[in-house]
Every structure is written in C-alpha cells, then in structure tokens.
Amino acid sequence: MITNIYIITAISVIGxxxxxxxxxxxxxxxxxxxxxxxxxxxxHGYPFSDSPDCSGPHSLIQGGITASMPGGSFIGALVSGILTDAFGRKSSIQIGSVIWIIGSIISCAAQNFPMLIVGRFINGLCVGICSAQVPVYVAELAPAHKRGLVVGAQQWAITWGILIMFYISYGCSFLEGTASFRVPWALQMIPAIFLFFGIFWMPESPRWLAKQDRWDDCQEILALIHANNNPDDDLVRLELQQLREACEMDRIQSNVSFTELIKPPMLWRFHIGVFVQIWSQLTGINVIMYYITFVFGMAGLSGNNNLVASSINYVINVVVTIPALLYLDKVGRRPILLMGSISLTIWWFLCAGLMGGYGSLAPPGGLNHIAEESWSITGKPAKVVIACSYLVVASFAPSWGPVSWVYPPELFPLRLRGKAVALSTASNWMFNFALSYFTPPAFVNIKWKTYLVFGAFSFAMALHVFFCFPETAGKTLEEVEGLLKENRAPWRAAAREQDLEDRAMGSPQNEEKREDMVHVESA
Structure with a gap:
C-alpha cells in the first residue's frame, strides 16, 4: 500500500x-x-474538405459542443455525493475513470455533432465525479499543515493536463484529415487507465472508514500516513479521538440528507462552499481557456501564430500555480482570494477599455474566420489585450484556481462532507456549462462588453470574500468545524491573529509544541 501523501496526491489528481x-x-x-x-x-457545408475557407460550426453549436462536457460534469458531481457515501472515495474515483474511457472512445469516433456532444457529455460525468471527490479524498488523508498544498495540487494537475494536451493537439494539427483531432481524443484515455489501476494501491479515506465504524482500519491508515506506522503516536491518538467525537455527533444528528444543507446553521457555510466554486467560474478563466484562440483571433493572430501564443497562456498557468501550492497554508485562504479578485478586476476592465476604445466590428465572417460578426482590435492596443489575457491567467492560477478545490472540503462536518462538496462542485459545473455555451454568442452580440461583465463579477467576489469567507488554513478538519460553530466575523483582527497562531501550531517547525499539548490533554 502506498502511504506517502505526496505519491497518493500525485496519483489521485490525475482526475x-x-x-x-x-x-x-x-x-x-x-x-x-x-x-x-x-x-x-x-x-461549403458537409462533407469534409480541405478548403481554407471552412468556417466551422455556428457559435451556438460550438457553444453546445464545448458546454456538453461541463453539462455532464454537473450531473457527475451531483451523483458523486451518493457514490462516495455508499462505496467510498477510492471506488468513486475508479468509476469516474471508467466513464472517461467510454466517453473518449465515443468522442474519438464522432461522425457528427450529436455523437461528439454525447461523447463529451460522458467525459463530463467523469470530470464531475473526480473533481468533487478527489479533493475530499486527499483532504481527508492529508495532515493539517499540508492540506492546502496537496489538495491544491488538483488545480496544478489541471494546468498540466491543459498544457500537455494543448501541445499534443497542436502537434496533431499538422496531420491530415480527421486524424488531427481523433488522435488527441484517443490519447486522453491513457491517464484514466493509469488512474484506475493506481487507485488499487492507495488507502481508503480514514474518515470514510470511521463513518463506517471500521475503527481498526481507520487507525491503521492514520498511523501509516501520519506516524510511520506507529498506532500509539500521540497525534494519531488525538486525531482518532476527534474523529470518534465527530462521528458520535453525527449519530446524534442522524438526519443526514441534502436538505440539511439548506437549513440553519449549515446554510451559511453551504452558501460559501457553493460560491467559492461559482466565483471561480465567473472569474472568466474558462473564456481564456476554452476560447483563447477566439480572443487572440480578434486581436489579429491567426494560424500557427495564434496557437503558439495560446500555448504561452497554458505555460503561465502551470508555472504561476506553484507559488500558491507553496504558500497557501502559510498565507491562508482569504488573503489569496482577495488578491486574486482585485487583480482580476483590474485586467478585465483594462481589456474592456481597450476593446471598447480602440476596437471595431470585424468584417463579415469574423476576423481570421474565428467567429462570425465578432470584434477586432489591431496595433499596440491589441498587444496589450493579449498581455492582459496572460495576466488574467497569472492572477487566477495562484488564487481562485487552487483555493476553489481546497476550500469546500474544509467547511463541512464529516456526515455532510461528501454530499456538500458534490453540490458545491456541481455549482461550478453548472456555471461552467452556462459560460461555455454563451461565451461565443456573447462575443457576437455584446462584443467587447463581455469583458465588462467579468470585471464586475471579479469586483463583487472581492467584497463577498472579505465579508463572508472564514479562514481555515492550518487546522484539522475537526478543528475547522469547531471554529465555524463560533460564528466569528471573518474580517475581525482578533480572529485573524488566532488563525495565524493556529497555522503556526500546524507547521512542522512547531510539531513538538503540538505534541506537548497532546500530553497535557492526555494528563
């Protein structure tokens, strides 16, 4: 069995x-x-031809093709809450990997729009399951002082997947005929196969085992992960005791259902879990990720120049995520989200100002055949728009990207965690679907004002984080539960100082101090 938390994370985040x-x-x-x-x-219509003037699908159809994946992810995320409670975190992830292989086969063999949409929808079912339950699985295994790092690795894995597949697809673009897109869609099955078999060698979540009253297995895994297989370690005994108390409380409050999440006092934290996922989409990041070739096409880039410039975007996404993984547990969740929101606001409004002030309506057929009736901008303002697009990614990658996966599992008690994170993640995919579908028509209908919309959202999320989002860094999941029950105002200085002290207590440098506290509590 694999017991190193970093190896466990590396395999899990393949999802x-x-x-x-x-x-x-x-x-x-x-x-x-x-x-x-x-x-x-x-x-020119059907069938396939080598004409250089093919315009591709209409904007609404392309929006539907793109949105079919997040549409499936929405359903998958909802279903994942039931799967994970019934079969465990590991089995849920394995089910998702099998679904991905099926969807990829259909997409690879697609003969028309409906077949491609069905294949991508099935792919989305997998993404919904894995995106909801991988963070839960890793969060429930990780030590408190490493939780932000290892759960945030989910986002880093996403950025690597984007980068690797973009270059594979770019390389395949030089193939003739349908092989240019069928080969990449076939190759994307490989990591799912690796994920399916890799999960067999990993431990089940100790918190899910505790929920099933499998206390011996729970203690064994806690000891393996946190104490070099020493079941008598003080920290293992303390965490086991916290788990027993949490499970006992869950039995007292045995009416575990989705409806409990919309009742006080759980409703407040549920709205935070949902909105951290919604806001991560309303940052507009997927406008850049899905439609970067559209955006750069409006800025005058075409052909290979467009694809190469787009690839730089994905390199930035990978590199700039690294600081968040290193400092997320030290700096905390709130400051990182606030800094990300403010910087996103600046870049989106700057893009809107440049597009509105220096842009003009594109010629019929769209600039460089990117999108019909779109907008265009040239010269130095176009270069600044391209730079701002890079800065949007550089602002999102170290902030809302990783935190949106780390934060929801920390907010909820054990009895509700699987279902709550499933619903929170489902809200992510619901908005992902909406934005994927409506962005191409938005570029056609409201042109440059699309940038204003995302600038306004970014400003609103900064206010929401400041007034409503509590700090959770550096505490065990059971300690976070106790903190949230106190209902302290998130922005209060006293609360902030306490959070800093708690994070310091969770750091490796202060492990001896924690052990001393354990001895005092035992006495």
Whole structure:
C-alpha cells in the first residue's frame, strides 16, 4: 500500500488532469482547419474538405459542443455525493475513470455533432465525479499543515493536463484529415487507465472508514500516513479521538440528507462552499481557456501564430500555480482570494477599455474566420489585450484556481462532507456549462462588453470574500468545524491573529509544541 501523501496526491489528481486534457484539446482543435471543415456549417457545408475557407460550426453549436462536457460534469458531481457515501472515495474515483474511457472512445469516433456532444457529455460525468471527490479524498488523508498544498495540487494537475494536451493537439494539427483531432481524443484515455489501476494501491479515506465504524482500519491508515506506522503516536491518538467525537455527533444528528444543507446553521457555510466554486467560474478563466484562440483571433493572430501564443497562456498557468501550492497554508485562504479578485478586476476592465476604445466590428465572417460578426482590435492596443489575457491567467492560477478545490472540503462536518462538496462542485459545473455555451454568442452580440461583465463579477467576489469567507488554513478538519460553530466575523483582527497562531501550531517547525499539548490533554 502506498502511504506517502505526496505519491497518493500525485496519483489521485490525475482526475484533475483529465479535466485539463478535455479543456485544452477543444481549445487547440476548434481553430484548426481540419476541425472546422469536418464540422462545417458555413457556405461549403458537409462533407469534409480541405478548403481554407471552412468556417466551422455556428457559435451556438460550438457553444453546445464545448458546454456538453461541463453539462455532464454537473450531473457527475451531483451523483458523486451518493457514490462516495455508499462505496467510498477510492471506488468513486475508479468509476469516474471508467466513464472517461467510454466517453473518449465515443468522442474519438464522432461522425457528427450529436455523437461528439454525447461523447463529451460522458467525459463530463467523469470530470464531475473526480473533481468533487478527489479533493475530499486527499483532504481527508492529508495532515493539517499540508492540506492546502496537496489538495491544491488538483488545480496544478489541471494546468498540466491543459498544457500537455494543448501541445499534443497542436502537434496533431499538422496531420491530415480527421486524424488531427481523433488522435488527441484517443490519447486522453491513457491517464484514466493509469488512474484506475493506481487507485488499487492507495488507502481508503480514514474518515470514510470511521463513518463506517471500521475503527481498526481507520487507525491503521492514520498511523501509516501520519506516524510511520506507529498506532500509539500521540497525534494519531488525538486525531482518532476527534474523529470518534465527530462521528458520535453525527449519530446524534442522524438526519443526514441534502436538505440539511439548506437549513440553519449549515446554510451559511453551504452558501460559501457553493460560491467559492461559482466565483471561480465567473472569474472568466474558462473564456481564456476554452476560447483563447477566439480572443487572440480578434486581436489579429491567426494560424500557427495564434496557437503558439495560446500555448504561452497554458505555460503561465502551470508555472504561476506553484507559488500558491507553496504558500497557501502559510498565507491562508482569504488573503489569496482577495488578491486574486482585485487583480482580476483590474485586467478585465483594462481589456474592456481597450476593446471598447480602440476596437471595431470585424468584417463579415469574423476576423481570421474565428467567429462570425465578432470584434477586432489591431496595433499596440491589441498587444496589450493579449498581455492582459496572460495576466488574467497569472492572477487566477495562484488564487481562485487552487483555493476553489481546497476550500469546500474544509467547511463541512464529516456526515455532510461528501454530499456538500458534490453540490458545491456541481455549482461550478453548472456555471461552467452556462459560460461555455454563451461565451461565443456573447462575443457576437455584446462584443467587447463581455469583458465588462467579468470585471464586475471579479469586483463583487472581492467584497463577498472579505465579508463572508472564514479562514481555515492550518487546522484539522475537526478543528475547522469547531471554529465555524463560533460564528466569528471573518474580517475581525482578533480572529485573524488566532488563525495565524493556529497555522503556526500546524507547521512542522512547531510539531513538538503540538505534541506537548497532546500530553497535557492526555494528563
């Protein structure tokens, strides 16, 4: 059995890599002539041809193709709450990997729009399951002072999946005919196969085992992960005792159902868990990720220049996520979310100002055949828009990207965690679906004002974080539960100082101090 938390994390977050694979395969492919000709709705219509003038699917159809994956993810995330409570975290992730393989086969063999949409929808079922339950699984295994790092690795895995698949798709764009998009969609099955078999060698969540009254297995895994297989370690005994108390409380409050989440006092924290996922979509990041070739096409880039410039976006996404993984547990969740929101507000409004002030209506057919009736901008303002697009990614990657996966599992008690995180993640995919579907028509209908919308959302989320989001860094999941019951105002200085002290207590440098406290409590 694998017991190193970093190896466990590396295998688990392959579920995030699948999301990244799907996202960038579509991003890189929708701008290629092979894709646009095979799925053509322009003047030349069906069948596939090598015409350089193929316009591809209409904006609404392309929105539907892109949105089918998050649509499936919404359903998958909802179902995952039932799967994880019934079969465990490991089995849920394995079920998701099998579903991914099925969806990839259908997408790879797609002959028309409906078949492609069905394949991507099935892929989405997997992404919904894995995106909801991988963070729960890793959070329930990780020590408190490493939880932000290892759960945040989910986002880093997504960024790697985006980058790797984009370059695979870019390389395949030089293939002739339908192989240019069928090969990438076939290759994306490989990590799912690895995930399915890798999970067999990993431990089950000790908190799920505790919920099933499998206390010997629970203690064994806690000892293996946290204490080099020493079941008598003080920290293991303390965490086991906290788990027993939490499970006992759950039995007293035995009416565990989805409806409990919308009743006081759980409703307040449930709204926070839902909105951290909703806001992560309303940052507009997937406008950049899904439709970066559209955005850069409006800025005058075409062909290989567009694809290469787009790939820089994904490199930034990978690199800039690293600081968040290193400092998320030290700095805390609130400051990182606030800094991300403010910087996103600046870049989106700057893009809107440049597009509105220096842009103009694109010629019929769209600039560089990117989107019909779109907007265009040229010269130095266009270069600044491209730079701002990079800065949007550089602001999202170390803030809302990883925190949106770390935060929800920390907010809820054990009895509700699987269901609550499933619903929170489902809200992510619901808004992902909406934005994926409506972004192409938005570029057509409201043009540059699309940027204003995301700037306004970014400002609103900064206010929401400041007034409503509590700090959870550096505490065990059971300690977070106690903190949330105190109902302290998130922005209070006293609360902030206490949070800093708690995080310091959870750091490796102060492990001896924690052990001393354990001895005092035992005495």
């Amino acid at each position: 995030g890599t699948l999301f990244g694979f799907d996202l960038s395969s579509m991003s890189a492919i929708i701008g290629t002539n092979q894709y646009k000709c095979y799925f053509n709705q322009g003047p």
